[in-house]
Amino acid sequence: MKSNRLISLIIFLLLVTPLFPQEQVIRIIANADINETVITSETVRSIFLGKKVKWENGDQIIIVTLDAEAQVHEQFLKLFIKKTPYSFTNFWQIKLFTGKGVPPISFPTEEDVIHYVAATQGAVGYISASHSENDLENVKILRVINYPENG
Protein backbone atom coordinates (compact mmCIF):
# COMPACT_ATOMS: atom_id res chain seq x y z
CA MET A 1 0.00 0.00 0.00
CA LYS A 2 2.77 2.35 1.03
CA SER A 3 4.63 1.77 -2.22
CA ASN A 4 1.48 2.48 -4.28
CA ARG A 5 1.11 5.85 -2.54
CA LEU A 6 4.76 6.63 -3.20
CA ILE A 7 4.39 5.79 -6.90
CA SER A 8 1.24 7.94 -7.10
CA LEU A 9 3.10 10.83 -5.48
CA ILE A 10 6.00 10.55 -7.94
CA ILE A 11 3.60 10.44 -10.92
CA PHE A 12 1.74 13.47 -9.54
CA LEU A 13 4.97 15.41 -9.11
CA LEU A 14 6.13 14.51 -12.63
CA LEU A 15 2.82 15.70 -14.08
CA VAL A 16 2.72 18.91 -12.09
CA THR A 17 6.38 20.00 -12.51
CA PRO A 18 5.98 21.42 -16.05
CA LEU A 19 3.18 23.69 -14.80
CA PHE A 20 5.75 25.64 -12.81
CA PRO A 21 8.18 27.11 -15.31
CA GLN A 22 11.81 27.23 -14.36
CA GLU A 23 12.91 30.53 -12.91
CA GLN A 24 14.76 32.62 -15.47
CA VAL A 25 17.94 33.73 -13.75
CA ILE A 26 19.45 35.63 -16.69
CA ARG A 27 17.91 38.35 -18.83
CA ILE A 28 19.11 39.29 -22.29
CA ILE A 29 19.16 43.06 -22.79
CA ALA A 30 19.67 45.13 -25.92
CA ASN A 31 19.75 48.74 -27.00
CA ALA A 32 16.18 50.01 -27.37
CA ASP A 33 16.70 51.00 -31.04
CA ILE A 34 16.66 47.43 -32.39
CA ASN A 35 13.41 46.00 -33.77
CA GLU A 36 13.55 42.61 -32.07
CA THR A 37 11.58 42.05 -28.89
CA VAL A 38 11.80 38.25 -28.94
CA ILE A 39 14.88 36.10 -29.50
CA THR A 40 15.53 32.36 -29.46
CA SER A 41 18.16 30.85 -27.19
CA GLU A 42 19.89 29.48 -30.32
CA THR A 43 20.18 33.03 -31.67
CA VAL A 44 21.64 34.21 -28.35
CA ARG A 45 24.29 31.51 -28.76
CA SER A 46 25.00 32.54 -32.35
CA ILE A 47 25.37 36.18 -31.35
CA PHE A 48 27.77 35.57 -28.50
CA LEU A 49 29.89 33.25 -30.64
CA GLY A 50 30.18 35.92 -33.35
CA LYS A 51 28.18 34.01 -35.97
CA LYS A 52 25.23 36.38 -36.13
CA VAL A 53 26.52 39.91 -36.57
CA LYS A 54 23.50 41.93 -37.78
CA TRP A 55 20.14 42.88 -36.26
CA GLU A 56 16.95 42.88 -38.30
CA ASN A 57 17.28 46.64 -38.92
CA GLY A 58 20.81 46.14 -40.31
CA ASP A 59 22.61 47.47 -37.24
CA GLN A 60 25.89 45.82 -36.35
CA ILE A 61 25.55 43.64 -33.22
CA ILE A 62 27.93 44.77 -30.47
CA ILE A 63 28.42 42.08 -27.81
CA VAL A 64 29.00 43.03 -24.19
CA THR A 65 29.87 40.60 -21.42
CA LEU A 66 30.66 40.66 -17.74
CA ASP A 67 34.24 39.95 -16.64
CA ALA A 68 35.27 36.30 -16.53
CA GLU A 69 35.20 36.25 -12.71
CA ALA A 70 31.54 37.35 -12.44
CA GLN A 71 29.11 34.66 -11.28
CA VAL A 72 26.39 35.91 -13.66
CA HIS A 73 28.85 35.51 -16.55
CA GLU A 74 29.43 31.88 -15.60
CA GLN A 75 25.67 31.26 -15.28
CA PHE A 76 25.00 32.89 -18.65
CA LEU A 77 27.67 30.83 -20.41
CA LYS A 78 26.48 27.60 -18.82
CA LEU A 79 22.86 28.24 -19.78
CA PHE A 80 23.13 29.72 -23.25
CA ILE A 81 26.59 29.06 -24.68
CA LYS A 82 27.36 25.68 -23.05
CA LYS A 83 30.91 26.75 -22.33
CA THR A 84 32.95 27.54 -19.24
CA PRO A 85 34.38 31.06 -18.81
CA TYR A 86 37.79 29.62 -19.72
CA SER A 87 36.62 27.93 -22.95
CA PHE A 88 34.62 31.04 -23.93
CA THR A 89 37.73 33.21 -23.51
CA ASN A 90 39.77 30.65 -25.43
CA PHE A 91 37.19 30.60 -28.25
CA TRP A 92 37.58 34.37 -28.71
CA GLN A 93 41.36 34.24 -28.37
CA ILE A 94 41.48 31.81 -31.31
CA LYS A 95 39.45 34.31 -33.35
CA LEU A 96 41.66 37.16 -32.19
CA PHE A 97 45.05 35.66 -33.02
CA THR A 98 43.90 34.23 -36.36
CA GLY A 99 42.32 37.53 -37.36
CA LYS A 100 38.76 36.20 -37.42
CA GLY A 101 37.30 38.49 -34.80
CA VAL A 102 37.80 40.62 -31.72
CA PRO A 103 36.70 39.47 -28.23
CA PRO A 104 33.63 41.18 -26.77
CA ILE A 105 33.97 44.20 -24.54
CA SER A 106 33.65 43.18 -20.89
CA PHE A 107 32.75 45.09 -17.74
CA PRO A 108 33.09 44.28 -14.04
CA THR A 109 29.51 45.14 -12.98
CA GLU A 110 26.00 44.70 -14.36
CA GLU A 111 25.41 48.45 -14.04
CA ASP A 112 28.36 49.05 -16.41
CA VAL A 113 26.82 46.59 -18.89
CA ILE A 114 23.44 48.35 -18.67
CA HIS A 115 24.99 51.80 -19.21
CA TYR A 116 27.01 50.58 -22.19
CA VAL A 117 24.05 48.85 -23.82
CA ALA A 118 21.87 51.95 -23.29
CA ALA A 119 24.47 54.19 -24.89
CA THR A 120 25.57 51.98 -27.80
CA GLN A 121 23.56 51.35 -30.95
CA GLY A 122 23.18 47.62 -31.62
CA ALA A 123 24.62 46.55 -28.25
CA VAL A 124 23.46 43.35 -26.55
CA GLY A 125 24.36 41.96 -23.14
CA TYR A 126 22.94 40.07 -20.19
CA ILE A 127 22.15 40.79 -16.57
CA SER A 128 20.72 38.89 -13.63
CA ALA A 129 16.93 38.66 -13.25
CA SER A 130 17.05 40.95 -10.20
CA HIS A 131 16.74 43.94 -12.55
CA SER A 132 13.27 44.87 -13.77
CA GLU A 133 12.52 46.61 -17.06
CA ASN A 134 11.27 49.68 -15.19
CA ASP A 135 14.81 50.27 -13.90
CA LEU A 136 16.23 50.34 -17.43
CA GLU A 137 16.30 53.38 -19.68
CA ASN A 138 16.91 53.06 -23.43
CA VAL A 139 17.38 49.32 -22.88
CA LYS A 140 14.92 46.55 -23.67
CA ILE A 141 14.72 43.08 -22.19
CA LEU A 142 14.40 40.51 -24.97
CA ARG A 143 11.97 37.68 -24.34
CA VAL A 144 13.79 34.40 -24.90
CA ILE A 145 12.04 31.53 -26.69
CA ASN A 146 13.30 28.06 -25.72
CA TYR A 147 14.82 29.45 -22.55
CA PRO A 148 17.43 26.82 -21.74
CA GLU A 149 17.11 24.55 -18.78
CA ASN A 150 19.96 24.51 -16.28
CA GLY A 151 22.85 23.06 -18.19
Next chain:
Amino acid sequence: MNKWYRWFFYCTLFGITLSLSGKSVLSNLDVHGFVSQGFLKSNYNNYLVNSVDGSFEFNEAALTTSIRVSDNLRIGMQLFARDLGSEGNNNVVIDWAYGDYRIKDYLGIRIGKIKTPVGQYNQGRDVDLLRTSILLPQGVYQESMRDFILAFQGASAYGNLMLGILGDIDYECYYGTLNVPETDSNFWKNIFTGLQDTLTRQLPEGSTASVEKPDVTMKYVVGGAVKWNSPLQGLNLRGSYATGKLNIDADIQAVVPLMEIQPGLFLNNFMNIPLSAKIDVQHFYTLSAEYSHYNLTATAEYLIENYDFTIEGKKLNYKGEGYYFLTDYRFSDYFAIGSYYSVHYPRENDKTGDYPAKWGDPRCFAWQKDWCTTLRFDINHNWLIKLEYHLINGCGQVRKFDNPSGEIKENWMLYGLKTTYHF
Protein backbone atom coordinates in the same frame (compact mmCIF):
# COMPACT_ATOMS: atom_id res chain seq x y z
CA MET B 1 65.48 41.32 -41.50
CA ASN B 2 68.46 42.47 -39.45
CA LYS B 3 68.86 42.35 -35.70
CA TRP B 4 67.97 46.05 -35.23
CA TYR B 5 64.53 45.45 -36.66
CA ARG B 6 64.22 42.47 -34.40
CA TRP B 7 65.09 44.52 -31.34
CA PHE B 8 62.76 47.27 -32.44
CA PHE B 9 59.98 44.71 -32.75
CA TYR B 10 60.56 43.27 -29.28
CA CYS B 11 60.92 46.70 -27.65
CA THR B 12 57.69 47.87 -29.27
CA LEU B 13 55.94 44.72 -28.14
CA PHE B 14 57.28 45.11 -24.60
CA GLY B 15 56.43 48.82 -24.44
CA ILE B 16 52.90 48.26 -25.62
CA THR B 17 52.50 45.44 -23.12
CA LEU B 18 53.45 47.68 -20.22
CA SER B 19 51.52 50.73 -21.27
CA LEU B 20 48.32 49.17 -22.54
CA SER B 21 47.97 45.92 -20.61
CA GLY B 22 45.70 44.63 -23.31
CA LYS B 23 43.27 47.60 -23.34
CA SER B 24 42.51 49.40 -26.55
CA VAL B 25 44.01 52.80 -27.27
CA LEU B 26 41.03 54.05 -29.18
CA SER B 27 37.55 52.73 -28.69
CA ASN B 28 37.71 50.70 -31.91
CA LEU B 29 41.39 49.77 -32.02
CA ASP B 30 42.58 46.55 -30.38
CA VAL B 31 46.19 45.65 -29.66
CA HIS B 32 47.16 42.22 -28.35
CA GLY B 33 50.19 39.94 -28.46
CA PHE B 34 52.14 37.09 -26.97
CA VAL B 35 55.70 35.92 -26.34
CA SER B 36 56.60 32.22 -25.92
CA GLN B 37 59.87 30.52 -25.05
CA GLY B 38 60.34 26.78 -25.16
CA PHE B 39 62.94 24.08 -24.64
CA LEU B 40 63.14 20.68 -26.38
CA LYS B 41 65.28 17.70 -25.40
CA SER B 42 65.33 14.16 -26.80
CA ASN B 43 67.29 11.11 -25.73
CA TYR B 44 67.99 10.14 -29.38
CA ASN B 45 67.36 11.64 -32.85
CA ASN B 46 67.64 15.38 -33.40
CA TYR B 47 64.08 16.48 -34.08
CA LEU B 48 63.03 19.99 -35.17
CA VAL B 49 65.98 21.46 -33.22
CA ASN B 50 69.30 20.15 -31.98
CA SER B 51 67.26 18.22 -29.44
CA VAL B 52 69.77 15.57 -28.37
CA ASP B 53 71.83 18.32 -26.74
CA GLY B 54 68.66 20.17 -25.66
CA SER B 55 67.76 23.45 -27.35
CA PHE B 56 66.17 26.77 -26.46
CA GLU B 57 65.90 27.66 -30.16
CA PHE B 58 62.14 27.39 -29.83
CA ASN B 59 60.23 30.65 -29.42
CA GLU B 60 57.47 32.79 -30.92
CA ALA B 61 56.33 36.40 -30.51
CA ALA B 62 53.48 38.30 -32.12
CA LEU B 63 51.77 41.64 -32.07
CA THR B 64 48.18 41.80 -33.32
CA THR B 65 46.21 44.91 -34.17
CA SER B 66 42.81 45.35 -35.66
CA ILE B 67 40.50 48.28 -36.18
CA ARG B 68 36.84 48.51 -37.14
CA VAL B 69 36.72 51.00 -39.98
CA SER B 70 32.95 50.86 -40.42
CA ASP B 71 30.03 48.64 -39.40
CA ASN B 72 30.92 46.14 -42.12
CA LEU B 73 34.66 46.58 -42.56
CA ARG B 74 37.44 45.56 -40.23
CA ILE B 75 41.14 45.55 -41.07
CA GLY B 76 43.85 43.81 -39.10
CA MET B 77 47.41 42.57 -39.12
CA GLN B 78 49.69 40.32 -37.09
CA LEU B 79 53.47 40.73 -36.99
CA PHE B 80 55.14 37.51 -36.08
CA ALA B 81 58.63 36.17 -35.37
CA ARG B 82 59.72 32.69 -34.43
CA ASP B 83 62.72 30.45 -34.06
CA LEU B 84 62.67 26.68 -34.34
CA GLY B 85 66.16 25.32 -34.85
CA SER B 86 67.27 26.55 -38.25
CA GLU B 87 63.74 27.83 -39.12
CA GLY B 88 62.54 31.38 -38.64
CA ASN B 89 65.57 32.79 -36.81
CA ASN B 90 63.32 35.46 -35.29
CA ASN B 91 62.88 37.33 -38.55
CA VAL B 92 59.78 39.48 -38.32
CA VAL B 93 57.15 38.64 -40.92
CA ILE B 94 53.56 39.59 -41.61
CA ASP B 95 51.70 36.54 -40.35
CA TRP B 96 48.30 37.67 -41.61
CA ALA B 97 46.97 41.01 -42.82
CA TYR B 98 43.64 41.58 -44.46
CA GLY B 99 40.45 43.50 -44.84
CA ASP B 100 37.30 41.71 -43.73
CA TYR B 101 33.99 42.92 -45.19
CA ARG B 102 30.97 41.24 -43.59
CA ILE B 103 27.93 41.72 -45.80
CA LYS B 104 25.48 39.37 -44.07
CA ASP B 105 25.65 36.68 -41.42
CA TYR B 106 25.94 34.13 -44.22
CA LEU B 107 28.49 36.03 -46.34
CA GLY B 108 31.70 37.89 -45.70
CA ILE B 109 34.74 38.58 -47.89
CA ARG B 110 38.38 38.69 -46.82
CA ILE B 111 41.19 40.00 -49.03
CA GLY B 112 44.90 39.96 -48.17
CA LYS B 113 47.19 37.45 -46.50
CA ILE B 114 44.89 34.97 -44.80
CA LYS B 115 45.49 31.93 -42.58
CA THR B 116 44.65 28.76 -44.53
CA PRO B 117 41.66 26.90 -43.09
CA VAL B 118 43.15 23.40 -42.87
CA GLY B 119 42.00 21.08 -40.10
CA GLN B 120 41.08 22.05 -36.56
CA TYR B 121 44.29 23.80 -35.57
CA ASN B 122 46.25 25.05 -38.60
CA GLN B 123 45.16 28.67 -38.36
CA GLY B 124 46.25 28.96 -34.73
CA ARG B 125 49.19 26.57 -34.88
CA ASP B 126 51.79 29.20 -33.86
CA VAL B 127 49.80 30.44 -30.87
CA ASP B 128 50.83 28.35 -27.90
CA LEU B 129 48.22 29.74 -25.51
CA LEU B 130 45.30 28.41 -27.59
CA ARG B 131 45.85 24.74 -26.77
CA THR B 132 47.03 22.39 -24.06
CA SER B 133 49.89 20.66 -25.90
CA ILE B 134 53.21 22.28 -26.82
CA LEU B 135 53.60 20.46 -30.15
CA LEU B 136 50.49 19.86 -32.21
CA PRO B 137 49.88 16.23 -33.25
CA GLN B 138 52.50 15.84 -35.97
CA GLY B 139 50.50 13.16 -37.74
CA VAL B 140 48.38 15.94 -39.24
CA TYR B 141 50.22 19.18 -38.39
CA GLN B 142 53.73 18.30 -39.56
CA GLU B 143 56.22 21.05 -38.76
CA SER B 144 57.94 20.38 -42.08
CA MET B 145 54.77 21.46 -43.92
CA ARG B 146 54.07 24.52 -41.75
CA ASP B 147 55.49 27.19 -44.06
CA PHE B 148 53.67 25.65 -46.96
CA ILE B 149 50.15 25.54 -45.56
CA LEU B 150 50.14 28.34 -43.01
CA ALA B 151 48.73 31.21 -45.07
CA PHE B 152 47.88 32.26 -48.60
CA GLN B 153 47.62 35.60 -50.37
CA GLY B 154 44.31 36.03 -52.09
CA ALA B 155 40.64 36.21 -51.23
CA SER B 156 38.16 34.12 -49.32
CA ALA B 157 34.39 34.04 -48.85
CA TYR B 158 33.03 32.87 -45.52
CA GLY B 159 29.90 32.86 -43.42
CA ASN B 160 27.52 30.99 -41.19
CA LEU B 161 24.40 29.19 -42.39
CA MET B 162 21.68 28.43 -39.84
CA LEU B 163 20.01 25.06 -40.44
CA GLY B 164 17.31 25.20 -37.77
CA ILE B 165 17.03 21.94 -35.87
CA LEU B 166 20.02 20.58 -37.82
CA GLY B 167 22.43 23.04 -36.22
CA ASP B 168 24.53 25.41 -38.33
CA ILE B 169 27.43 25.45 -40.77
CA ASP B 170 30.55 27.63 -40.85
CA TYR B 171 32.25 27.70 -44.23
CA GLU B 172 35.23 29.36 -45.89
CA CYS B 173 36.42 28.96 -49.48
CA TYR B 174 39.45 30.64 -50.97
CA TYR B 175 41.62 31.23 -54.01
CA GLY B 176 45.13 32.66 -54.16
CA THR B 177 48.75 31.80 -54.08
CA LEU B 178 50.64 30.20 -51.23
CA ASN B 179 53.47 31.72 -49.34
CA VAL B 180 56.07 29.36 -50.81
CA PRO B 181 58.94 28.82 -48.36
CA GLU B 182 62.37 30.14 -49.35
CA THR B 183 64.33 27.58 -51.35
CA ASP B 184 67.00 27.43 -48.61
CA SER B 185 64.38 26.52 -45.99
CA ASN B 186 64.27 23.11 -44.33
CA PHE B 187 61.06 22.33 -46.21
CA TRP B 188 62.85 22.41 -49.58
CA LYS B 189 66.11 21.12 -48.11
CA ASN B 190 64.21 18.00 -47.09
CA ILE B 191 62.67 17.57 -50.56
CA PHE B 192 65.92 18.34 -52.43
CA THR B 193 67.92 15.99 -50.17
CA GLY B 194 65.47 13.21 -51.03
CA LEU B 195 65.72 14.05 -54.73
CA GLN B 196 69.52 14.11 -54.58
CA ASP B 197 69.56 10.71 -52.87
CA THR B 198 67.22 9.29 -55.53
CA LEU B 199 69.34 10.67 -58.40
CA THR B 200 72.61 9.55 -56.87
CA ARG B 201 71.25 6.00 -56.60
CA GLN B 202 70.53 6.03 -60.33
CA LEU B 203 74.14 6.95 -61.20
CA PRO B 204 77.24 4.68 -61.26
CA GLU B 205 78.89 3.98 -57.91
CA GLY B 206 80.94 6.87 -56.59
CA SER B 207 78.81 9.50 -58.34
CA THR B 208 77.15 12.42 -56.62
CA ALA B 209 74.21 14.59 -57.63
CA SER B 210 73.04 17.91 -56.26
CA VAL B 211 70.15 20.29 -56.89
CA GLU B 212 71.41 23.79 -57.65
CA LYS B 213 69.78 27.21 -58.13
CA PRO B 214 66.23 26.07 -57.44
CA ASP B 215 63.46 28.48 -58.35
CA VAL B 216 59.97 27.68 -57.08
CA THR B 217 56.77 29.39 -58.22
CA MET B 218 53.34 28.68 -56.83
CA LYS B 219 50.80 29.05 -59.61
CA TYR B 220 47.66 28.90 -57.49
CA VAL B 221 45.98 27.29 -54.55
CA VAL B 222 42.27 26.81 -54.14
CA GLY B 223 40.34 25.18 -51.34
CA GLY B 224 37.74 25.38 -48.66
CA ALA B 225 36.64 24.24 -45.24
CA VAL B 226 33.24 23.38 -43.83
CA LYS B 227 32.36 22.91 -40.18
CA TRP B 228 29.00 21.49 -39.16
CA ASN B 229 28.00 22.42 -35.64
CA SER B 230 25.58 19.62 -34.94
CA PRO B 231 22.40 19.91 -32.85
CA LEU B 232 24.16 17.80 -30.21
CA GLN B 233 25.73 20.62 -28.19
CA GLY B 234 29.52 20.53 -28.40
CA LEU B 235 29.84 18.13 -31.33
CA ASN B 236 31.22 19.45 -34.59
CA LEU B 237 32.40 17.75 -37.76
CA ARG B 238 34.83 19.48 -40.07
CA GLY B 239 36.33 18.88 -43.49
CA SER B 240 38.91 20.86 -45.41
CA TYR B 241 40.24 20.49 -48.92
CA ALA B 242 43.03 22.15 -50.88
CA THR B 243 44.50 21.71 -54.31
CA GLY B 244 47.10 23.66 -56.29
CA LYS B 245 50.03 23.72 -58.69
CA LEU B 246 53.64 24.77 -58.37
CA ASN B 247 56.63 24.80 -60.71
CA ILE B 248 60.24 24.09 -59.81
CA ASP B 249 63.17 24.98 -62.07
CA ALA B 250 66.65 23.90 -61.02
CA ASP B 251 69.96 22.57 -62.31
CA ILE B 252 71.04 19.05 -61.46
CA GLN B 253 74.81 18.87 -61.14
CA ALA B 254 76.15 15.35 -61.34
CA VAL B 255 79.73 14.21 -60.91
CA VAL B 256 80.38 10.76 -62.39
CA PRO B 257 83.82 9.14 -62.07
CA LEU B 258 85.03 7.94 -65.49
CA MET B 259 88.32 6.28 -64.65
CA GLU B 260 90.87 6.09 -61.86
CA ILE B 261 94.07 7.67 -63.20
CA GLN B 262 96.06 6.65 -60.16
CA PRO B 263 94.93 5.24 -56.79
CA GLY B 264 92.43 7.70 -55.28
CA LEU B 265 92.61 10.13 -58.22
CA PHE B 266 89.68 10.01 -60.63
CA LEU B 267 88.95 11.56 -63.99
CA ASN B 268 85.41 12.83 -63.51
CA ASN B 269 82.67 13.74 -65.91
CA PHE B 270 80.81 16.87 -64.71
CA MET B 271 77.25 17.12 -65.95
CA ASN B 272 74.92 20.05 -65.61
CA ILE B 273 71.34 19.07 -66.44
CA PRO B 274 68.55 21.66 -66.41
CA LEU B 275 65.60 20.27 -64.51
CA SER B 276 62.01 21.35 -64.81
CA ALA B 277 59.52 19.84 -62.40
CA LYS B 278 55.87 20.40 -61.62
CA ILE B 279 54.07 19.49 -58.46
CA ASP B 280 50.32 19.04 -58.71
CA VAL B 281 48.76 18.97 -55.30
CA GLN B 282 46.03 16.51 -56.23
CA HIS B 283 44.40 16.94 -52.90
CA PHE B 284 45.25 17.77 -49.35
CA TYR B 285 42.25 17.08 -47.19
CA THR B 286 41.40 16.63 -43.57
CA LEU B 287 38.35 15.20 -41.85
CA SER B 288 37.77 15.71 -38.16
CA ALA B 289 35.32 15.39 -35.33
CA GLU B 290 35.45 17.31 -32.09
CA TYR B 291 33.30 16.96 -29.01
CA SER B 292 33.56 19.35 -26.12
CA HIS B 293 31.51 19.30 -22.95
CA TYR B 294 32.44 22.08 -20.54
CA ASN B 295 35.98 21.16 -19.40
CA LEU B 296 36.44 18.10 -21.59
CA THR B 297 37.48 18.12 -25.24
CA ALA B 298 37.99 15.08 -27.47
CA THR B 299 39.18 15.39 -31.06
CA ALA B 300 40.00 12.96 -33.86
CA GLU B 301 41.40 14.03 -37.20
CA TYR B 302 42.54 12.33 -40.40
CA LEU B 303 44.75 13.69 -43.18
CA ILE B 304 45.47 12.52 -46.70
CA GLU B 305 47.97 14.40 -48.86
CA ASN B 306 48.39 13.39 -52.47
CA TYR B 307 50.92 14.95 -54.87
CA ASP B 308 51.96 14.25 -58.46
CA PHE B 309 55.59 15.15 -59.24
CA THR B 310 56.29 15.52 -62.95
CA ILE B 311 60.05 15.59 -63.54
CA GLU B 312 61.08 16.00 -67.17
CA GLY B 313 57.85 14.38 -68.29
CA LYS B 314 58.10 11.44 -65.88
CA LYS B 315 55.30 11.24 -63.34
CA LEU B 316 55.78 10.15 -59.73
CA ASN B 317 53.02 9.98 -57.15
CA TYR B 318 53.42 10.62 -53.47
CA LYS B 319 50.67 10.01 -50.95
CA GLY B 320 51.06 10.61 -47.23
CA GLU B 321 48.62 9.80 -44.44
CA GLY B 322 48.22 10.84 -40.82
CA TYR B 323 45.74 10.87 -37.97
CA TYR B 324 45.46 11.48 -34.26
CA PHE B 325 43.16 11.11 -31.27
CA LEU B 326 43.36 13.87 -28.69
CA THR B 327 41.70 14.56 -25.40
CA ASP B 328 42.19 17.24 -22.81
CA TYR B 329 40.57 18.11 -19.55
CA ARG B 330 40.69 21.35 -17.59
CA PHE B 331 40.48 20.75 -13.85
CA SER B 332 40.35 24.43 -12.91
CA ASP B 333 41.31 27.89 -14.18
CA TYR B 334 44.88 26.99 -13.27
CA PHE B 335 45.45 23.44 -14.41
CA ALA B 336 44.76 21.28 -17.46
CA ILE B 337 46.02 17.95 -18.69
CA GLY B 338 46.05 16.73 -22.28
CA SER B 339 47.10 13.65 -24.18
CA TYR B 340 47.16 12.49 -27.78
CA TYR B 341 48.21 9.58 -29.94
CA SER B 342 49.41 10.69 -33.36
CA VAL B 343 50.46 8.59 -36.35
CA HIS B 344 52.07 9.64 -39.62
CA TYR B 345 53.04 7.59 -42.67
CA PRO B 346 55.13 9.58 -45.19
CA ARG B 347 54.08 6.96 -47.78
CA GLU B 348 50.58 5.71 -47.29
CA ASN B 349 51.30 2.50 -49.24
CA ASP B 350 54.40 1.58 -47.22
CA LYS B 351 53.60 1.10 -43.55
CA THR B 352 56.33 -1.45 -42.82
CA GLY B 353 59.38 0.32 -44.23
CA ASP B 354 60.00 -1.61 -47.46
CA TYR B 355 60.79 1.59 -49.36
CA PRO B 356 63.51 2.96 -47.02
CA ALA B 357 64.89 -0.59 -46.57
CA LYS B 358 65.28 -0.86 -50.34
CA TRP B 359 67.76 2.04 -50.21
CA GLY B 360 69.56 0.86 -47.11
CA ASP B 361 67.81 3.22 -44.68
CA PRO B 362 66.21 2.06 -41.42
CA ARG B 363 62.66 0.78 -41.88
CA CYS B 364 61.41 3.16 -39.17
CA PHE B 365 61.60 6.05 -41.68
CA ALA B 366 58.23 4.75 -42.92
CA TRP B 367 56.22 5.83 -39.84
CA GLN B 368 56.14 7.94 -36.72
CA LYS B 369 53.83 7.08 -33.82
CA ASP B 370 53.74 9.50 -30.93
CA TRP B 371 52.11 9.22 -27.47
CA CYS B 372 52.11 12.67 -25.91
CA THR B 373 51.06 13.91 -22.47
CA THR B 374 51.03 17.55 -21.41
CA LEU B 375 50.48 19.40 -18.14
CA ARG B 376 49.47 23.03 -18.46
CA PHE B 377 49.57 25.53 -15.57
CA ASP B 378 47.92 28.92 -16.00
CA ILE B 379 49.67 30.99 -13.37
CA ASN B 380 47.30 33.90 -14.05
CA HIS B 381 45.16 35.18 -16.94
CA ASN B 382 48.27 36.24 -18.88
CA TRP B 383 50.99 33.74 -18.08
CA LEU B 384 51.19 29.97 -18.52
CA ILE B 385 53.72 27.13 -18.31
CA LYS B 386 53.58 23.71 -19.98
CA LEU B 387 55.45 20.45 -19.48
CA GLU B 388 55.28 17.76 -22.16
CA TYR B 389 56.46 14.20 -22.67
CA HIS B 390 56.51 12.26 -25.96
CA LEU B 391 57.09 8.54 -26.32
CA ILE B 392 57.83 8.00 -29.99
CA ASN B 393 58.16 4.93 -32.18
CA GLY B 394 59.50 5.47 -35.70
CA CYS B 395 61.37 8.32 -37.35
CA GLY B 396 59.20 9.21 -40.36
CA GLN B 397 59.59 12.91 -39.62
CA VAL B 398 63.19 12.84 -38.44
CA ARG B 399 65.33 14.61 -41.04
CA LYS B 400 68.54 13.00 -42.16
CA PHE B 401 70.39 16.30 -42.43
CA ASP B 402 69.64 17.04 -38.75
CA ASN B 403 71.36 13.75 -37.87
CA PRO B 404 74.55 13.75 -39.96
CA SER B 405 76.10 10.93 -37.93
CA GLY B 406 73.41 8.69 -39.40
CA GLU B 407 72.59 7.20 -36.00
CA ILE B 408 68.79 6.98 -36.01
CA LYS B 409 66.91 5.15 -33.25
CA GLU B 410 63.45 3.65 -33.74
CA ASN B 411 62.26 4.18 -30.14
CA TRP B 412 62.95 7.52 -28.53
CA MET B 413 61.62 10.17 -26.18
CA LEU B 414 61.17 13.90 -26.45
CA TYR B 415 60.61 16.34 -23.56
CA GLY B 416 59.26 19.85 -23.88
CA LEU B 417 58.96 22.86 -21.60
CA LYS B 418 57.34 26.10 -22.68
CA THR B 419 56.12 29.33 -21.16
CA THR B 420 53.92 32.00 -22.75
CA TYR B 421 52.97 35.52 -21.77
CA HIS B 422 50.01 37.07 -23.59
CA PHE B 423 47.90 40.19 -23.37
